[in-house]
Amino acid sequence: MTLKYSAGLISQSFWLTETREILKLKKEGTTEEEIKKMCVEEDLFNTQRESYSLRIYRDVTRRLKNIDDELIDIFLSSDISTQKLINLYLIAKNDRLLFEFLFEVYREKYIIGAKSLSKSDLNTFFNNKELQSDIVKGWVETTKAKLKNIYFNFMNEANLLTDKDGEKLITPPILDPRLENYLELNGDAAILKAITGVS
Incomplete structure (x- = not known):
């Protein structure tokens, strides 16, 4: 489901x-x-x-x-x-929008060689989701603003982003081989790609 x-x-x-x-x-x-x-x-x-x-x-x-x-x-x-x-994997596995942000924005930015994420990246993502989903479209602006902050905070917590001179630098991790194997064997290759920024 x-x-x-x-x-x-x-x-x-x-x-x-x-x-x-x-x-x-x-x-x-x-x-x-x-x-x-x-x-x-x-x-x-x-x-x-x-x-x-x-x-x-x-x-x-x-x-x-x-x-x-x-x-x-x-x-x-x-x-x-x-x-x-x-911990981020467990959160994203239970939150579709966060997972899609990681996969569609964070991963894609890394693949094209972008060095950082910006607020405009988040704004574009949410604008696109509003066009795709009446649920997201129905959220008030304060709700969307809080979610945007939380996404950045959680990615900072997980070391996918690093704050430097006001920028959110993209810093994909090197995964523990045990975790990488676990995700692949359990059908979560998409999340693996999302958090490591691989194509």
Whole structure:
């Protein structure tokens, strides 16, 4: 089933530390219900607010709904750079518009030799999507502006972009071979191409 376009990311953060914490607990055999209970009783994510902690839990576990033991093992045994890429992969796998931005804009800019991404690249992308989708067309400008900021922020977090002198420089990663093989074998070659900028 094809994912519908969603603006759900406007209420989310990258949440790498929280994802790592949940995956460690899952690896140890902790159930989802037990993790949820820890959010309430132990303030698992150090938020000091039960409602916010539960919201993080809900959103992160939604990202992790299709993760398997192999990817958990790759994540937990990897360096921070690879963990960031896996986290972005998990987000993009559950957010069609972010994936399409990575594949249609980030990847294409890298292929043609562009050195940076600009706000105009994001604006053009959203304008095109408005022509293709009534859902995107129906979003108010503030929603689209927040999503644009989030896309840049998430790509910075994952080191796909580097800020320098006011520019967003394109910095495609070199993937851990284990992650590359995993994505190829699990039918996610498109996401692999999107985050590495390959044709």
